[in-house]
Amino acid sequence: MKIYDDKHIKNVAFVGANKSGKTTLAETMLFEAGLVKRRGSVENKNTVSDYHEIEQERETSIFATPLHTEWRNYKINIIDTPGLDDFIGEIASTMRVADSIVTVVNAQHGVEVGTEIIWNYVDRFSKPTLFVINQIDNPNADFDESFKSIVDLVGNNAIKIQYPLVIDGAQCIIDVLKMKLYKFGPEGGKPEKLEIPADQLDLANKLHNELVEKAAENDEDLMELYFDKGELNEDEMREGIKKGMLNHELFPVFCISALNDMGSGRLMGFIDNVAPSAADLKPEQSVEGASIECKVDAPTSLFIFKTLYEPNLGQISFFKVKSGEVKQNDKLENSRNEEIEILNQLYIMDGKNREPVEKLSAGDIGATLKLKYTETNDTLRTKDSNITIKPIQYPDPRIRKCVNAVDKNDEEKLNEALKRIHSQDPTVTIQYSTELKQQILSCQGELHLATINWMLQKIYGIKAEFEQPRIAYRETIQRSATTSYKHKKQSGGSGQFGEVHLKIEPWFEGMPEPEGFNIRGKEEIDLEWGGKLVFYNCIVGGVIDTRYLPSVLKGCLEVMEEGPLTGSYARDIRVMVFDGKMHSVDSNDISFKIAAAHAFKAAFLQAKPKLLEPINELTVKVPEELMGNVMTDLQSRRSIILGMDSDGRYQTIKAKTPLAEMYRYSTTLRSITQGRGSFSTKFSNFELVPNNVQDELIKKEK
Structure with a gap:
C-alpha cells in the first residue's frame, strides 16, 4: 500500500443521529474509490462497517469502526460512529483522534435528538466540522428545513456549499463553491457537470457571494484581497474555508444521497482539498507540557484510542500515530508502565478486513494485535522520549446495576468477561462494593446495559441477572x-x-x-x-x-x-x-x-439515631418546552432545585437528588423528553433521611 505523508492523510469521524445514513455513506465512499466492488447495505447485513453480529441483528451501529478510502492521491481514514448516546464512549474515543467531523443529517427529519446530543460533545472539542444533509432524493426530504435546523444548532456560521433541485425528473446538485450543476442518472455515480441554469443563477450567485464573504472573514490577507478585487478565486476560498473550520467558526453544508451514490465523490474531493489534516491542527500538548509535532522526523509516539476483542484474533489495539513513524517490529515503550511492546504486525483496518502494512507515518491511523501490557488511553513511544499523550476523558456513568451470574459457578467467568468488556469500552465500569456486598456495574443507559447483557450471553456464554443496587446509607x-x-x-x-x-x-x-x-x-x-x-x-x-x-x-x-x-x-x-x-x-x-x-x-x-442518605448533584439539559414535565418528575424524586440556566434552545436544570430516587432515571428522562434530554450526575454529600423513609428502611432491614 502507498505510504502517505501527513498533508495527504485526512482523518474524519462520521457522527449524527441514529438512522441518518452514516454507515451507508461510508460504504458508498469505499465503493466510489474502488475499494469494494459491490456496495453492501444495512438491511442486507453486509456493510464493511457494521460487521458485528449484534449490529447486524439490530441494524444499527454500536461500535466505532475505522475504515479507509483513497481518493485522488489522498488517504481518508473514516471512523463510523454509533448514533445513540448510550454509546457515547465510542464517540469520545473517536473525537480524540479525528481531525475533522462529518455530521450527517437526515433530510426527512433535519437535526434530530441524537444530533443535538452528539453536537454538544463535538462543540466541546471545537473540532473542524462540516454537515452533510443526506437522503435528498427521498420524497419526504426537505433540504431548506434541514438547513434551518442546522443554523438553529450552530448559528449563522453554517454556510451552504450545495443545494439540491430536480430538473426534468433528474436529481441535481448545485455547487456554489465550484459554480457548477451536477446532474445524476437514476443509478447515481459519476454525475454530468453542467452550467447552472438561468433560473437558478441569481440564487447561486447570492449563495456564492455569501460563501466568499464567510471565507474572507477568517483571514486578514484574504479580506484585503476580497476588498481589492471584490472576489476570491476557488483556491483562495478553499484556504478561507479551511481556516474558518480550524477556528470552529465556519460549518460548510453539503447535500447527498448516500444510498443512491449521489454527491459522495464531491464530498470526498472537499475532504481531500479543504478539510484539515492532523498537520494543520495546533500541536497537541503532552502530559509533560511539551508540544507533540505531527511530523515524520519527530520521536515516535502512538496513542491507543480503542481496544477490541475478536474471537479469532484476540486483542486488537487501534492507534493514531501522533508523531514520527512506526515500522513493523518496532519496539516502543508504554509511558504508563514503562514496559516494552513489540509491534510485530501493522494493519490498516476496514471493519473486520485487515491489510498489512510495513509502516505508518505521523497523522495516520492503524492497528496492531496482541499487545501484552497496553490498554486504551496508553501512549507507546520511542524509549526515553518522555511523551505521554493526554488520555480520553470519558463521560461518567448514568446508571448502576448489581450484577451476578445466574449460575454461581460462572462468577469467576463473569468477572473475567466484565473486565474484558471494560477494556473494550471504558464507559463500562465494574466495582465490588465491600460495603454493599454487591458487584456494581455502571454504564450509560438501558440500551447500553442490554448490549452488555447480549455480549455476556452470546460471546461469553454467561447468563447474568441485573438488579437495583443497595444504597450506601450512613x-x-x-x-x-x-x-x-x-x-x-x-x-x-x-x-x-x-x-x-x-x-x-x-x-x-x-x-x-x-x-x-x-x-x-x-x-x-x-x-x-x-x-x-x-x-x-x-x-x-x-x-x-x-x-x-x-x-x-x-x-x-x-x-x-x-x-x-x-x-x-x-x-x-x-x-x-x-x-x-x-x-x-x-x-x-x-x-x-x-x-x-x-x-x-x-x-x-x-x-436519637438517624440515617443519612447519599445525595447526588444532578444536571439535566432539556428543550425549553419540556422543562415543566421534567421539573414535575424531579420534585416527585425528592429533588431540591438549585437553579436553571438558558443554553440556546435548551434549559439546564441543576438539582440535588437522593441516590435512592435516581433508579431508572435515564429511562424516565428519555420517555419524558422523547430522547431529547440528557443528564449527568455526581456524588455531592450525605443528608438526613426523612422520618417516613427511615422507618420504612429500618422495617425492611429487620
Whole structure:
C-alpha cells in the first residue's frame, strides 16, 4: 500500500443521529474509490462497517469502526460512529483522534435528538466540522428545513456549499463553491457537470457571494484581497474555508444521497482539498507540557484510542500515530508502565478486513494485535522520549446495576468477561462494593446495559441477572447518651471481665472539647467511609488500665462498621470513656472490646439515631418546552432545585437528588423528553433521611 505523508492523510469521524445514513455513506465512499466492488447495505447485513453480529441483528451501529478510502492521491481514514448516546464512549474515543467531523443529517427529519446530543460533545472539542444533509432524493426530504435546523444548532456560521433541485425528473446538485450543476442518472455515480441554469443563477450567485464573504472573514490577507478585487478565486476560498473550520467558526453544508451514490465523490474531493489534516491542527500538548509535532522526523509516539476483542484474533489495539513513524517490529515503550511492546504486525483496518502494512507515518491511523501490557488511553513511544499523550476523558456513568451470574459457578467467568468488556469500552465500569456486598456495574443507559447483557450471553456464554443496587446509607446520632456495660463470663479457669462507662455525642468540625471530663488523651480517626470518630480517654484513678483502651476503641469501631439501625456505616461521633472496672485475673483485651461494643450500641440507640442518605448533584439539559414535565418528575424524586440556566434552545436544570430516587432515571428522562434530554450526575454529600423513609428502611432491614 502507498505510504502517505501527513498533508495527504485526512482523518474524519462520521457522527449524527441514529438512522441518518452514516454507515451507508461510508460504504458508498469505499465503493466510489474502488475499494469494494459491490456496495453492501444495512438491511442486507453486509456493510464493511457494521460487521458485528449484534449490529447486524439490530441494524444499527454500536461500535466505532475505522475504515479507509483513497481518493485522488489522498488517504481518508473514516471512523463510523454509533448514533445513540448510550454509546457515547465510542464517540469520545473517536473525537480524540479525528481531525475533522462529518455530521450527517437526515433530510426527512433535519437535526434530530441524537444530533443535538452528539453536537454538544463535538462543540466541546471545537473540532473542524462540516454537515452533510443526506437522503435528498427521498420524497419526504426537505433540504431548506434541514438547513434551518442546522443554523438553529450552530448559528449563522453554517454556510451552504450545495443545494439540491430536480430538473426534468433528474436529481441535481448545485455547487456554489465550484459554480457548477451536477446532474445524476437514476443509478447515481459519476454525475454530468453542467452550467447552472438561468433560473437558478441569481440564487447561486447570492449563495456564492455569501460563501466568499464567510471565507474572507477568517483571514486578514484574504479580506484585503476580497476588498481589492471584490472576489476570491476557488483556491483562495478553499484556504478561507479551511481556516474558518480550524477556528470552529465556519460549518460548510453539503447535500447527498448516500444510498443512491449521489454527491459522495464531491464530498470526498472537499475532504481531500479543504478539510484539515492532523498537520494543520495546533500541536497537541503532552502530559509533560511539551508540544507533540505531527511530523515524520519527530520521536515516535502512538496513542491507543480503542481496544477490541475478536474471537479469532484476540486483542486488537487501534492507534493514531501522533508523531514520527512506526515500522513493523518496532519496539516502543508504554509511558504508563514503562514496559516494552513489540509491534510485530501493522494493519490498516476496514471493519473486520485487515491489510498489512510495513509502516505508518505521523497523522495516520492503524492497528496492531496482541499487545501484552497496553490498554486504551496508553501512549507507546520511542524509549526515553518522555511523551505521554493526554488520555480520553470519558463521560461518567448514568446508571448502576448489581450484577451476578445466574449460575454461581460462572462468577469467576463473569468477572473475567466484565473486565474484558471494560477494556473494550471504558464507559463500562465494574466495582465490588465491600460495603454493599454487591458487584456494581455502571454504564450509560438501558440500551447500553442490554448490549452488555447480549455480549455476556452470546460471546461469553454467561447468563447474568441485573438488579437495583443497595444504597450506601450512613448512620449517625443527634444527641448525647451515656451508658455502661459489664461483660462477665466464667467457664472454668480464667474468665472474662470488663466494665465500660461511656458517653457519646454527635461530632462536627470545630466543636469545643467536652466539658465535665478529665481528658487524659484524644484520638481522631478519619473513617474510610467518610466522617470521623473522636475518642477521648477520660479515665481517672486507673479504674481501666491504659493497655485496654485500644480494645475499647476497637469495640466502638466494630459497631460503627455495621451500624445498629440498618447495618450501614456510622460516622461523625465522639466517645468519652470515663469509668469502668477490671479484674486482676479475668480482665483482658477481648473482654473490654465486647463491653465497649455493647455499651456503644446501647448509647447509639438512645442518642436519637438517624440515617443519612447519599445525595447526588444532578444536571439535566432539556428543550425549553419540556422543562415543566421534567421539573414535575424531579420534585416527585425528592429533588431540591438549585437553579436553571438558558443554553440556546435548551434549559439546564441543576438539582440535588437522593441516590435512592435516581433508579431508572435515564429511562424516565428519555420517555419524558422523547430522547431529547440528557443528564449527568455526581456524588455531592450525605443528608438526613426523612422520618417516613427511615422507618420504612429500618422495617425492611429487620
